[in-house]
Each structure stands twice: as C-alpha cells, then as structure tokens.
Amino acid sequence: MxxxxxxxxxxxxxxxxxxxxxxxxxxxxxxxxxxxxxxxxxxxxxxxxxxxxxxxxxxxxxxxxxxxxxxxxxxxxxxMGVLPDGMRLFDRLSGAELLRYVGLLRRLPADVVAQRSADLLGVLGLDADKLVVDYSAGMTKKIGLACALIHGPRxxxxxxxxxxxxxxxxxxxxxxxxxxxxxxxxxxxxxxxxxxxxxxxxxxxxxxxxxxxxxxxxxxxxxxxxxxxxxxxxxxxxxxxxxxxxxxxxxxx
The missing domain is CATH 3.40.50.300 (P-loop containing nucleotide triphosphate hydrolases)
Incomplete structure (x- = not known):
C-alpha cells in the first residue's frame, strides 16, 4: 500500500x-x-x-x-526538499559553495555533493563561482531550488x-x-x-x-x-x- x-x-x-x-x-x-x-x-x-x-x-x-x-x-x-517563498540564503557564498554547504549539512559524502552540485548548476544554468548575492532574482530562485534538490528528497x-x-x-x-x-x-x-x-x-x-x-x-x-x-x-x-x-x-x- x-x-x-x-x-x-x-x-x-x-x-x-x-x-x-x-x-x-x-x-x-x-x-x-x-x-x-x-x-x-x-x-x-x-x-x-x-x-x-x-x-x-x-x-x-x-x-x-x-x-x-x-x-x-x-x-x-x-x-523533504523545501523552497520557501522569500527564503534567505547564505548569499556571500558562491553557488558551488552554497550547494556544498547544504549537501554536507544533509550528511552526503563530499564526492556526491560535488557531482550533484555540478549537475544542478549545469542544468539550471548557474555560475558556480559567482556569489549568490550577485545573482539576479530568477537565479536566486534557481539556486534555492538546487538546494532543495541536492539530497534527492522524495x-x-x-x-x-x-x-x-x-x-x-x-x-x-x-x-x-x-x-x-x-x-x-x-x-x-x-x-x-x-x-x-x-x-x-x-x-x-x-x-x-x-x-x-x-x-x-x-x-x-x-x-x-x-x-x-x-x-x-x-x-x-x-x-x-x-x-x-x-x-x-x-x-x-
């Protein structure tokens, strides 16, 4: 059932x-x-x-x-993976650093975090090295989605x-x-x-x-x-x- x-x-x-x-x-x-x-x-x-x-x-x-x-x-x-409306992010990190932080917080192995981060950044068209504070509103929404997805939630x-x-x-x-x-x-x-x-x-x-x-x-x-x-x-x-x-x-x- x-x-x-x-x-x-x-x-x-x-x-x-x-x-x-x-x-x-x-x-x-x-x-x-x-x-x-x-x-x-x-x-x-x-x-x-x-x-x-x-x-x-x-x-x-x-x-x-x-x-x-x-x-x-x-x-x-x-x-769960959650993307709240207006979510505040650690925006002084780069896109890659933020995903690494979230992935490790979710207790994923470092190599898995690195691979999934690269996959998500590539698919969503995000600059891995750019600081999140410098992302546009749409890009910020996309990095938030990447954070919600990185641990493979159900x-x-x-x-x-x-x-x-x-x-x-x-x-x-x-x-x-x-x-x-x-x-x-x-x-x-x-x-x-x-x-x-x-x-x-x-x-x-x-x-x-x-x-x-x-x-x-x-x-x-x-x-x-x-x-x-x-x-x-x-x-x-x-x-x-x-x-x-x-x-x-x-x-x-």
Missing amino acids: TTDALVLQGLIKDFDGSRAVDSLSLTVPSGSLFGLVGPNGAGKTTTLSMATGLLRPDQGTATVLGHDVWADPAGAKAL LLVLDEPFEAVDPVSGEGIRSILRGYVQGGGTVILSSHVMELVESLCDRLAVIAQGRVLAEGRVEDVRAGESLQQRFLDLVGGPVSGSEDLAWLRSWSD
Missing part, C-alpha cells in the same frame, strides 16, 4: 486574532505533481510553512510519508518556484519537475499563474480564507471550464468594472 506523500489534517493558525488557516485538511498522493492555488492572503504560504515544519500550527497535524512533522521532525525533514514543497524566472529557465524547471515525478518523487507547488498549474500539474487544490474550496484532479476541478474561470467562480471575481476608472480614459475625449 502506497503511503500518501503529504497529509494535512485540521490545520489552524491564527495571527493576532485573525485566522489565516481554518481547519484545513488536504492529502497529496505520492507520485503527483500537485498545485496549490488561491488569491493573495488565502493562506497558501502559511499552510506550506506548517506542512514543512517552518511554522507550528495552533491545531492539527502534518504528516510526510508517514512521519509526523512535529512529533518526528528529523524523519520528516529528511524526506517530496518537494515549492512556494512560487517560477516567480521572477525567465521563460527559458522556467521550461527547464518544468522539465526537471516532470522528470522528478516520473522517477517516483512528489511535488507540491503554489502559484498564482493558472495557466502554469493547468499545464504542469495533475492535481490541485483551490484555497481561500484558509479553507479548501475544491480539490482533486485538474480536469475534475475545472469542471469543463478553463482553470482561470473556475478559479474565479470559486473565489469570486472582481466586484467592480473598469467603468469605475473612467478617469483613466479621459485623454481620449
């Missing part, structure tokens, strides 16, 4: 009396490429932070391949992995993720880009106000519509039209 890659049960998180995640439960099957979508402030980042042990929930549990994230953090985190949790990444690099990352899943890995990623999720993921969850509004296979959630339209149907579209900004068109009079 295959163990689900990630199981979230009844997660609750409050900040200053405001509920960010409200009794959220979600199951990510092993071998899936799972998208997490929602409007700004929906609770996506908070949910992923609790799922990966970066933020303790007020209530609920998170389990990674049978390991409770809070009862057995070492066992759970050994199986589950990748990626918060906005394509943000600030150019189209060529983005296609390379898509290829890496598809190959990773085909090899037996599992990916859960958050994104604001519906077209990306629709083309890349096989399953997804739509969340808003800290709750799951829809979850399942992409085609089932879409229900015959585009994912963009289905998303708007679920979370609610704009309440006002462009007529409220008529002054922006005054130059045409």
Whole structure:
C-alpha cells in the first residue's frame, strides 16, 4: 500500500486574532505533481510553512510519508526538499559553495555533493563561482531550488518556484519537475499563474480564507471550464468594472 506523500489534517493558525488557516485538511498522493492555488492572503504560504515544519500550527497535524512533522521532525525533514517563498540564503557564498554547504549539512559524502552540485548548476544554468548575492532574482530562485534538490528528497514543497524566472529557465524547471515525478518523487507547488498549474500539474487544490474550496484532479476541478474561470467562480471575481476608472480614459475625449 502506497503511503500518501503529504497529509494535512485540521490545520489552524491564527495571527493576532485573525485566522489565516481554518481547519484545513488536504492529502497529496505520492507520485503527483500537485498545485496549490488561491488569491493573495488565502493562506497558501502559511499552510506550506506548517506542512514543512517552518511554522507550528495552533491545531492539527502534518504528516510526510508517514512521519509526523512535529512529533518526528528529523524523519520528516529528511524526506523533504523545501523552497520557501522569500527564503534567505547564505548569499556571500558562491553557488558551488552554497550547494556544498547544504549537501554536507544533509550528511552526503563530499564526492556526491560535488557531482550533484555540478549537475544542478549545469542544468539550471548557474555560475558556480559567482556569489549568490550577485545573482539576479530568477537565479536566486534557481539556486534555492538546487538546494532543495541536492539530497534527492522524495517530496518537494515549492512556494512560487517560477516567480521572477525567465521563460527559458522556467521550461527547464518544468522539465526537471516532470522528470522528478516520473522517477517516483512528489511535488507540491503554489502559484498564482493558472495557466502554469493547468499545464504542469495533475492535481490541485483551490484555497481561500484558509479553507479548501475544491480539490482533486485538474480536469475534475475545472469542471469543463478553463482553470482561470473556475478559479474565479470559486473565489469570486472582481466586484467592480473598469467603468469605475473612467478617469483613466479621459485623454481620449
């Protein structure tokens, strides 16, 4: 029997009396490429932070391949590669030095770290000798992904992995993720880009106000519509039209 890659049960998180995640439960099957979508402030980042042990929930549990994230953090985190949104890196190291540091921290043999670092830097098109502080925003996102991958995790949790990444690099990352899943890995990623999720993921969850509004296979959630339209149907579209900004068109009079 295959163990689900990630199981979230009844997660609750409050900040200053405001509920960010409200009794959220979600199951990510092993071998899936799972998208997490929602409007700004929906609770996506908070949910992923609790799922990966970066933020303790007020209530609920998170389990990674049978390991409770809070009862057995070492066992759970050994199986995960995580790319948080806005992650701070040791940016005074070069790309190669940063990967060496992360790989050794993961207790990989030095020769394995060297080979995997060279592979990742090459595939992602990163300068091994350049300081991370001198990387562009897109390159920084890619070195963060390399850090998440170097120990060969069974589950990748990626918060906005394509943000600030150019189209060529983005296609390379898509290829890496598809190959990773085909090899037996599992990916859960958050994104604001519906077209990306629709083309890349096989399953997804739509969340808003800290709750799951829809979850399942992409085609089932879409229900015959585009994912963009289905998303708007679920979370609610704009309440006002462009007529409220008529002054922006005054130059045409």
